[in-house]
Amino acid sequence: MNMLVTPPKTTDAAGPRLARALPGLTEPERLVLSNLPAVTRFVRRNTTLAHEAQPLDRLRLFISGWAKRSVGIGPERQQVLGFVLPGDLDGLVADYRQAAPADVVTLTRCETVEFSLFELLHLTQDYPGIGAALRAYLADEAAILGDQVLRLGRMSAYERVIHLMLELFDRQALGAPDGTRVDFPITQSLVADALGLSVVHVNRQVMRLRKEGLVRLDRRSLTVLNFAKLQSLSGYRTRIRERAPDLASARAS
Amino acid sequence: MNMLVTPPKTTDAAGPRLARALPGLTEPERLVLSNLPAVTRFVRRNTTLAHEAQPLDRLRLFISGWAKRSVGIGPERQQVLGFVLPGDLDGLVADYRQAAPADVVTLTRCETVEFSLFELLHLTQDYPGIGAALRAYLADEAAILGDQVLRLGRMSAYERVIHLMLELFDRQALGAPDGTRVDFPITQSLVADALGLSVVHVNRQVMRLRKEGLVRLDRRSLTVLNFAKLQSLSGYRTRIRERAPDLASARAS
DNA sequence: CGAGTGATTGATCTTTCTCAACCCAGGTGG
DNA sequence: CCACCTGGGTTGAGAAAGATCAATCACTCG
Numbered sequence: 001m002n003m004l005v006t007p008p009k010t011t012d013a014a015g016p017r018l019a020r021a022l023p024g025l026t027e028p029e030r031l032v033l034s035n036l037p038a039v040t041r042f043v044r045r046n047t048t049l050a051h052e053a054q055p056l057d058r059l060r061l062f063i064s065g066w067a068k069r070s071v072g073i074g075p076e077r078q079q080v081l082g083f084v085l086p087g088d089l090d091g092l093v094a095d096y097r098q099a100a101p102a103d104v105v106t107l108t109r110c111e112t113v114e115f116s117l118f119e120l121l122h123l124t125q126d127y128p129g130i131g132a133a134l135r136a137y138l139a140d141e142a143a144i145l146g147d148q149v150l151r152l153g154r155m156s157a158y159e160r161v162i163h164l165m166l167e168l169f170d171r172q173a174l175g176a177p178d179g180t181r182v183d184f185p186i187t188q189s190l191v192a193d194a195l196g197l198s199v200v201h202v203n204r205q206v207m208r209l210r211k212e213g214l215v216r217l218d219r220r221s222l223t224v225l226n227f228a229k230l231q232s233l234s235g236y237r238t239r240i241r242e243r244a245p246d247l248a249s250a251r252a253s
Numbered sequence: 254m255n256m257l258v259t260p261p262k263t264t265d266a267a268g269p270r271l272a273r274a275l276p277g278l279t280e281p282e283r284l285v286l287s288n289l290p291a292v293t294r295f296v297r298r299n300t301t302l303a304h305e306a307q308p309l310d311r312l313r314l315f316i317s318g319w320a321k322r323s324v325g326i327g328p329e330r331q332q333v334l335g336f337v338l339p340g341d342l343d344g345l346v347a348d349y350r351q352a353a354p355a356d357v358v359t360l361t362r363c364e365t366v367e368f369s370l371f372e373l374l375h376l377t378q379d380y381p382g383i384g385a386a387l388r389a390y391l392a393d394e395a396a397i398l399g400d401q402v403l404r405l406g407r408m409s410a411y412e413r414v415i416h417l418m419l420e421l422f423d424r425q426a427l428g429a430p431d432g433t434r435v436d437f438p439i440t441q442s443l444v445a446d447a448l449g450l451s452v453v454h455v456n457r458q459v460m461r462l463r464k465e466g467l468v469r470l471d472r473r474s475l476t477v478l479n480f481a482k483l484q485s486l487s488g489y490r491t492r493i494r495e496r497a498p499d500l501a502s503a504r505a506s
Numbered sequence: 507c508g509a510g511t512g513a514t515t516g517a518t519c520t521t522t523c524t525c526a527a528c529c530c531a532g533g534t535g536g
Numbered sequence: 537c538c539a540c541c542t543g544g545g546t547t548g549a550g551a552a553a554g555a556t557c558a559a560t561c562a563c564t565c566g
Contacts, residue, residue, distance in 0.1 A: 070535085071403055073488045079398055079406040086418035093392040101396050101492070124381050129379060138391040139346040143354050145398045146334055150324055152405035153332040153449035157554070187512060196406035198555050203514060219563095235326045239354070408521070440544060451523050456546060472531095472544085 014038030014113040018061055022088055023241065029129045029248065036123070039114045043106050050091065050104040058114045059091045065110030066185055069102040075087035080194035083186070085105075085171055089137060091117060108185045145237045152196050155234070160195040161205040162234035165215060169224050170240045184222035187248055256360075267291030267366040274340055275386035276494065282382045289368055289376070296363045303357040304346065311367045312344045318363030319438050322355040323446065333447035335401055336439070338424055342390060344370060361438045396492045405449050408487070413448040414458040415487035418468060422477050423493045429462055437475035 015034035019025060025033070040063075043049065049067065050056055067084040081102050084090055090104055117158045124131035147167060172182040192202045209215045214230055216223035224230065268287035272278060278286070293316075296302065303309055304319065319338040334355050337343055377384035387454055400420060404413045425435040445455045464470045467483055471478035477483065 071399070073403065077407045079403050081402050093395055101399050121385070124384060128378040128381065128384060131381060131388070132374070135384070135388050135391060138388060138395065142346055142391065142395050142398060145395060145402065146324070146354050148402050149334050149398065149405060150326065150332050152324055152402060153447075154330045176395055189512075194406075199512090200514085200556080201554055204554095207514075452544090453524080453546085454522055457522095460546075494561075 014040055014115075016094065017063060017113055018115060019104070021089060022130070022136075023136050024129070025133055026129050029127045029133075032123060032127060033130065036115055036119060041112050041114060043110045043112060045106055045109050047106045047110075048103055049106065049112075050102075056091045057117050059089060059117045059120055061113045061115070062086050063088070063111040063113060064229075065106060065108040065112075066183070067104050067106045068186075068190065068194075069100045069104055077128050078193055079196070080190065081143060083168065083194070085168075090133060091158060092138060093141075107190070111174055140241060147239060148194075157197050157201050158205050158208065159234045160197065161191065161202060161209065162214075162230050163236050164191065164195060165222060165224070165229055166227070166234065166236040167240070169222065169227075170238055174238070174240055178225055178227055179223065181221050181223045184217065185220050267293055267314075267368075267373075270316065270366060271368060274314055274342060274390075275383070275384070276389050278386055282380045282386075285376060285380060286383065289372060292367045294365050294367060296359050296365060298359055298362050300359045301340065301353075301356060302359065302365075309344045310370050312342060312373055314366045314368070315339050315341050315343070317365040318359060318361040318365075319436070319452070320357050320359045320363060321443065322357055324355045331446055332449070333443065335397060336421065336447070338421075345387060345391060346394075350410075352377050353358045360443070393494060401447075401493060410448070410450050410454050411458050411461065411489060412487045413450065413495075414444065414455060414462070414485050415443065416489050417448060418475060418477070419480070419483055419487065419489040422475065423491050427491070427493055429477055431480055432472045432476060434476045437470065438473050463500075 015036050015038055016030070018036065018038070019030040019033040022033070043065070049060065062084055064086050066086075067090070069081040069084065069090075070078050071081060072078045084104065093101055120130075126136070127211075144167070147163070151163050153161060168184065169180075169182050173180050176182075188202045188206065189195075189199045191197045195202065206215075206217060210217065214224075214226050214233075216225060230236070268289050269283070269292055271289065271291070272283040272286040275286070284463060296318070302313065315337055317339050319339075322334040322343075322344070323331050324334060325331045325439075336482065337357065346354055355395070373383075397420070400416070404416050408416060421437065422429075422433075422435050426433050441455045441459065442452045444450075445452045448455065459468075463470065467477075467479050467486075469478060483489070
């Protein structure tokens, strides 16, 4: 399914992006990551990149576009574990579990960069800082998953919607002032699958938030109009870590 | 609060336990872990070992007893993210996040072994296999958290209770035949906080499972009477990895 | 222009919660 | 030894959040 658009080796543009996605690397570590062979791909919307329970041997860095991680239960039910945003990695957990823990499906057209997991992990032997960065990345992912549990367990539908919006806001524009617009290329039906709610009920919460003047939401973007208020309504606490200097600016022209 | 019962250094008994908790280590790696200084502690029931948002500098291995990871939201609401069982580690995520992502509270009297996180991570520089094992451990934890999301998002109360029981069964007696009894030292109220349900409703599901002859459950133990049936009822899939040769046999006499 | 997707709203039904008892076992103080 | 107290479990009844069913609308795309 995936369309390979660029030639197999685009070493010069891709490596630095990976180095940028991982926190706290030293200069030599960044350098060696930059030289890691990489393949840039452009993937259509609605493409399954990884099947649940199917082993993966490559690490995928998202440059642009969104994806979801989801698990199907029964014919009509699916649970979205979380969203993959530009700058996020996918495929790191797979190696240790021998199988991807969930399906990964693109929600928009995506630009991704693929690395050999084997080669990357081999580097950790000589560059322990890379191993540490990978652990830090896993810890970040766990924190985000923990927030997902928080939402689903004890929060009302209203709180869940707010909490998720704030997370997705923070992951794109941490600390930005009220009125900032961020991407929101997902349907309400997808939000419902993430929050364990029906589409209808999600819509009612969104309508309510609009009437209250707390957010603006159209087909592709979200504007948070009163972060502080939303924060106190949902008990949201930032767990997102500041990312290295912005990823987007490093995109191929 | 914690009572220090044993003398500060019990190097000979504790280290091997840590080596045993981590998957796929080589012999020299096991050896060096065995020599890591360690402190054995016996902790009373209901002791908070780690506060949310408070940094941690030590890794804690549970030898016996259970604990919970929980996050409070509001005065009366708490969400249990998961349970810590004998053989599990706590404190690994903390270092990378600078803060524990949740409270850790003992549910029974616990025997734990503490290691310096700094010293352990220092070892990863010379023994990359240890770093890999830590990543594998983090990946395992993420898989268990993912299952928790699955339960909370799209499952009925009945399914949630079954699914959790099977997870806790597998984590103690993976692959054991029907009729096997495992520890279950947690109250229904705690199960409710884990599954995002009210105590009353949890009780109704438990009653139902008893009437249907699928499980036996008393104050401290759970007997799974028909694993296959329960599995198909809840869609449960084993994600637990086989542990190294049993931990209990290594306990100090 | 017709088809399909996603959003929106109303009406009704179901699951789960909340409140309120009551029971039982184990521990404690007199 | 007993009366009492407490934590946990069990059950019933009414209330509420959220699901389901159904219909309409706006928009995009071939």
